[in-house]
Every structure is written in structure tokens, then in C-alpha cells.
Amino acid sequence: MREDVLGGKPLEPDTSHSGRGPKDDVIRDGHEMLTTEEGVVLVKTARAAVETHLSGKEFEAQAVASPGLKEERGVFVTLLDHVNGGSLRGCIGIPFPNRSLLEQVRVAAVEAATTDFRFEPVSLEELQKRIVLEATVLSVMEPIWVKNPLDLRENILVGRDGLMIEGKGSHGLLLPQVAVDEGFDSEEFLSQCCLKADLPPDAWLTGDVRVSRFQGQVFAEEKPNGRVFERRLKP
Numbered sequence: 001m002r003e004d005v006l007g008g009k010p011l012e013p014d015t016s017h018s019g020r021g022p023k024d025d026v027i028r029d030g031h032e033m034l035t036t037e038e039g040v041v042l043v044k045t046a047r048a049a050v051e052t053h054l055s056g057k058e059f060e061a062q063a064v065a066s067p068g069l070k071e072e073r074g075v076f077v078t079l080l081d082h083v084n085g086g087s088l089r090g091c092i093g094i095p096f097p098n099r100s101l102l103e104q105v106r107v108a109a110v111e112a113a114t115t116d117f118r119f120e121p122v123s124l125e126e127l128q129k130r131i132v133l134e135a136t137v138l139s140v141m142e143p144i145w146v147k148n149p150l151d152l153r154e155n156i157l158v159g160r161d162g163l164m165i166e167g168k169g170s171h172g173l174l175l176p177q178v179a180v181d182e183g184f185d186s187e188e189f190l191s192q193c194c195l196k197a198d199l200p201p202d203a204w205l206t207g208d209v210r211v212s213r214f215q216g217q218v219f220a221e222e223k224p225n226g227r228v229f230e231r232r233l234k235p
Contacts, residue, residue, distance in 0.1 A: 034068050036219075039217075041065075042069065042075075042101070042102070043133055043219050045102055045105055045109075046105045046106065046109035046133050047109070049105075049106035049107075049109045049110050050109050050122070050127055051124065053113070053114070054114075068101070069100065070102070071101055073138065075094060075097070075104050075135060075136065076108060076175060077092060077108040077133060078134040079091065079131050079134075080132050080134060082131065083130045084130075086132070090112040090113055090116040090118075090119050090122060091112055092111040093108055095173060109133065109135075133221055134220040136177070136219075137217045138162070141214050144211045149206070149207050152190060152211055153186040154186075156190070158185060158189060161179075162176040162213065164211075164212045165190075165193045165194055165204065165210070165212075167199060167210060168199065171197050172193050172195070172196030174193045175216055176215060177216070177218060177231075178192075180233050190204040193211075197209075218230065
């Protein structure tokens with residue numbers, strides 16, 4: 001399943017983990033969080049996949065990948081226009097993985113650049129001169145079970161959680177950074193995710209939809225093909 005999501009302003013760089021090594025990784029939902037070095041490989045792979053696709057060349061996969069990049073993890077790739085204030089230029093993701101993270105990011109990156117129906121396909125020149133790439137690695141989806149739908153608000157932390165809402169044959173997903181970028185509180189975040197699912201904004205209050213939360217680890221370029229860093233989401 002492919003997803004497209006809202007995007008927004010670029011986030012603050014997080015330097016607190018810049019020296020983290022494999023032995024210092026944090027465990028999240030049974031997965032070790034990626035190191036900065038793995039994040040660099042992930043983003044550079046995404047860029048290389050798009051560039052070779054737009055150039056009509058064949059992508060050459062990395063011969064050796066770390067264990068973290070071999071895991072089956074959901075991932076989204078976001079394209080932002082660096083020249084135009086970081087405005088969204090494309091975003092496609094694969095929340096439910098069926099291949100390695102490194103392979104998934106290649107697919108998501110090319111699709112974000114060429115198939116996001118909200119935008120014209122990205123050109124090679126635009127990619128090289130204007131576009132910064134951001135890769136968000138997802139944790140496992142966690143359904144939120146509450147007796148009173150109003151309690152959903154207290155079970156969502158802006159700056160940590162992303163949302164997925166399913167109901168009436170439809171679904172919508174918003175990454176954790178969307179709520180931060182757009183200034184949503186948890187209630188507005190729920191309503192916007194309902195709209196993303198083509199549902200009424202108050203559908204989350206009916207008890208007829210399934211709400212799940214997840215977390216994301218975000219790696220991004222400072223400028224087109226520039227240094228890759230891990231970003232911290234700030235509520």
C-alpha cells in the first residue's frame with residue numbers, strides 16, 4: 001500500500017544523536033533505532049534512486065548493508081523545494097513493508113518524485129538544484145483502544161506520534177511532523193487525519209473508525225545533496 005501525506009515547514013536539526021553508535025541505539029517496538037550513519041545511507045540511496053531513474057540509468061544497489069537497513073520497516077520519502085522555503089514537492093510512503101528498508105526507500109523515493117498526483121513529476125535539474133530529501137522510518141502501527149472516543153486526544157502526543165485512521169472502506173495517514181509543522185493539537189490532528197481518509201472531520205468521535213499511532217525517525221538533507229542529519233520533532 002502506498003500513501004501520500006501532507007508536508008510543511010522544515011524541522012529543526014537534531015544534533016543530540018550525531019555521535020550515537022550501534023551500541024548506543026534505542027529500542028523502539030522491537031527495532032533498534034537507526035544510527036546517523038545508517039540514516040545517511042538511507043537518504044543518499046533515496047537520492048541516487050531518483051537521479052538514476054530520471055537519467056534513464058540503472059540503479060546499482062549497495063553491495064553491503066547494515067542489519068538495520070536490511071530489516072523490513074515502513075518508510076516515507078518527502079521531497080521539499082529548498083528554494084521555495086521548503087514547500088512540499090512530493091511525498092509517498094510504504095507503511096506496511098514487504099522488503100528491506102533500503103529497497104523500500106528506493107521505491108518510495110522514485111514514486112514521490114514521479115507519481116504523487118498532487119504535483120508535476122520532478123525534473124532531473126530540479127532534483128539537483130532545488131530538492132531536499134527527507135526519509136521517515138516508521139515504527140509498528142499501534143491501535144489505540146479507548147471506551148470513550150474523546151479519550152483518543154489524551155493518547156496522542158504531538159511531536160512523537162503519527163496517525164492512521166481507517167473506516168468505511170477508507171484510510172488516511174499523517175506523519176508525526178505534520179502536526180508539528182501545521183501547529184495542530186491532538187484534536188485537530190485527529191480531525192485532519194479523518195479528512196485525509198475522506199471522512200468527516202469528526203468521524204473519530206463516532207467510535208466507528210480505527211485509530212492507530214506510530215512514531216517516526218526522520219533523516220533529511222540540509223540542502224540539495226547536502227549533509228544528512230537526524231531531525232528532532234518539537235511540539
